[in-house]
Amino acid sequence: MARHVVGFGEEDLRALAGVRSFDRGLGYLDAVSGLEVGDGSVTATVHGTDVYEVELTLRDGIGVSGWCDCPYGQEGNFCKHCVAVGLTVLRQSEAIPRQRAAARARASRLEAWLTALSRDQLLALVREQIGEDRELRRRLELRAAAAHSDTGAVRDRILVLIDPRPFARYGYVEYADAARYARQVEEAADALRALASRGLAAQAVGLAEEAIRALGRAYEEVDDSDGVVGQAVGAVSEAHLEACSVARPDPDRLAEWLVGQALGDWNDAADLDPLDYADVLGPTGLARMRQLAAEARRRRPNGWAERYRMERLVKAEGDVDALVALYAKDLVPSGATHLRIAEELEAAGRADEALAWAERGLRDTAAEAHVDGRLADYVCTRYTQAGRTAETVAVRHDRFRVERSLVAYQQLRAAARTAGCWESTREAALAVLGEDACRDRGAGYRGPVLLDALLDDGDLDAAWREAVGRADDRQWQWLADLSRERRPADALAVYLRLIEPLKEPTGDRVYERMAQLLLKARDCHQAMGTEAEFTAQLADLRAELKRRRKLMTLLDRHGL
Known part of the structure; x- marks a missing residue:
């Protein structure tokens, strides 16, 4: 009902x-x-x-x-x-x-x-409300100032709206107050848009820049864990761009402001992208911006902000060769930069050069244990498209020998199956993992990758042989889950062993895990025709843990 x-x-x-x-x-x-x-x-x-x-x-x-x-x-x-x-x-x-x-x-x-209500009655009602609600009154005052093109009043009100001090009870804006502060910043953005729409776009540009500078200083003292203030500051930045699109300010001056804002000490709040301003800046402004960014990079060659801005500017100009040259100055060991160069070249229709850069990335990172996986994926995809399956296997094999991970094994398997050589490739790969398993026995809490590979292949007989003395709890459960139908007694022994240490800790997560293991243990008993034994085991467990009422409720819910 x-x-x-x-x-x-x-x-x-x-x-x-x-x-x-x-x-x-x-x-x-x-x-x-x-x-x-x-x-x-x-x-x-x-x-x-x-x-x-x-x-x-x-x-x-x-x-x-x-x-x-x-x-x-x-x-x-x-x-x-x-x-x-x-x-x-x-x-x-x-x-x-x-x-x-x-x-x-x-x-x-x-x-x-x-x-x-008549007009006079409505006005009286509104006056009554704004007399009682200060926030409503301020919002309407701002709308009135914008409607009357009173830039002085709009500026004063915007500065009040973006001032964080009324929310900073302990010297900073706490998480609980961030959303209310963000709403005020969004009101400031609305006021800037209203000003620009009434023929005062140039004034809106100046006010937006003043607001962005002030917000940059204020943002350091805001707990913006949810990003709501950042989104509101983004609305002010968008209002600035919209006003610039209408006012068409001097390109050189705008370029200087954008670079100063991007590289200044207070640039975390507003992430202004020069690509967004490309139309407003035009060739003259973009050239001036690039000049300023280049000077800044010479002063700080390793500065992240300087490098990022230069990249965005070169990209805005559409000069692929200049962009490749810029990326090539800072090739990171993971191969991620090689991949970026390849993607830029491919987007420009230069596929052969793109593949050459990606192949160079594989050579440069051949000895690195941690390589951007997308680089090998890029090369292998192109090789496969060209029917170069043997070379795809070679790339996957090289990465597997360095990484020795389940993911690398899976990728090698997929490539070798396509090339029709998985049987011999698998034997060699398992031999490599077997050497690791013998060498790393007892070296950590995780079980060997060899066992993960056997389980992923579905080679359960070999997995049972390798598991003894080597498998971790995750692998034991994986093995038991795959073996419930063929080897229910062995799987049951695993589940009972995994349940035992769960009797000590408490909490919803522990109780849910225990319930899931019990359900799997019940499946094993049903497969063996020993349901009565499970009923007795469950009764003993309930009697032992009867004081844990939440556990009892959860077991009831699962029909245990």
Whole structure:
């Protein structure tokens, strides 16, 4: 009945939140207050570590979605607070239709009342609201200043909006206050756009540059873990670009400002890309910008910002040879720069030169253990397209001998199968991994790559032989999972051994892992026809851990 009325049920909340968050939400039912049901949404307050605002959106045929201003919720997750509000709604489901009807009636009455008011009455209402709400008054003052082209008033208001000090209770803007500060910065961006749209684009350019400088200084004192302030600063930067596109400022002056902004001490907030300004700068501005960037790079040849800006400028000019020469000055050991050069050359239609650079990258990095995997992928893809399968195998074999990883083994296998030489190639590869397994025995917590390769190949008999004394828990479980049907007794022994150390620790993750292992152990007993033995083992486990109520609940949920 509840699901029919509100459009969702407990199972929907559990699916959205996951077992962990759903179980935690059960503990917050008494912390929900201020539940307000609208036509298509529900809002409420949940008292947790802090006071959080929750909104559930209910859509016919789609179900429920949720938003919460807690850190986990702001990352886009359906958090425990959303679960608590959803469960509260389900408990009150019989009252939901009446509350929805009441919400629609309130909205309708408000609309009818506002429509019936005269101009003077509406003005009186607005004046009353701005007298009580300082933030609303400031927003409307800014709109009025922009509408009247009062640049002085707009400037003063923008500086107030981007000033972080009202939010900096302890000398910096805390995470909890960052979103409110970001909203003010976005208002400043809106005001700049409004100014430019009213024929004052040149003034908007100057104000935007002043705002960007101030925001660069302020950003150092903001906990912007979610990036909301950075996005708002980006809106100010976009307003600057839009105003420049209309005002067409002096190219040399704009180039000097952009370079100064990019290389200054306060450049973390606004990431201004010269490519975005290419049309406004024109050939003259781009040339001046490149000159300034080159001078800056001579002063700091290893500076990351100087190198990045120079690359972007050369790319904006479309000179591929100059860009290749620039990249070639700083070839990194991973081969990533060789790959960038190859991609630029290929994009310019120079495929042969691109492949030559990628091949050079493989030669230059032949002895490196950590190489950008995309470089070998690039070369192998081109070789395969050209039917050069033997050379593809050679590249994969060279990387495998250096990396000795499961991924390198898988890539070698795929290439060798295409070339029709996997049987002999596999024998040699396993011999290499076998030498590693003997040499590295007892050297760390991870099992040998040899065992991973055998498991990935599905060679279970060989894997069982190699596992004894070498496999880690991850590999033992992988082996047991693959062997449940053919060797249920051996797989069962593995599961029981893995369950044993889980009896000591506590927590949702531990309990879920124990439940999954028990389900697999049950499959093994069923395959052997020893279900009664499993029932007895499970009863003993429940008796031993009966005080862990959350574990008992989870086992019940899994039918154990």
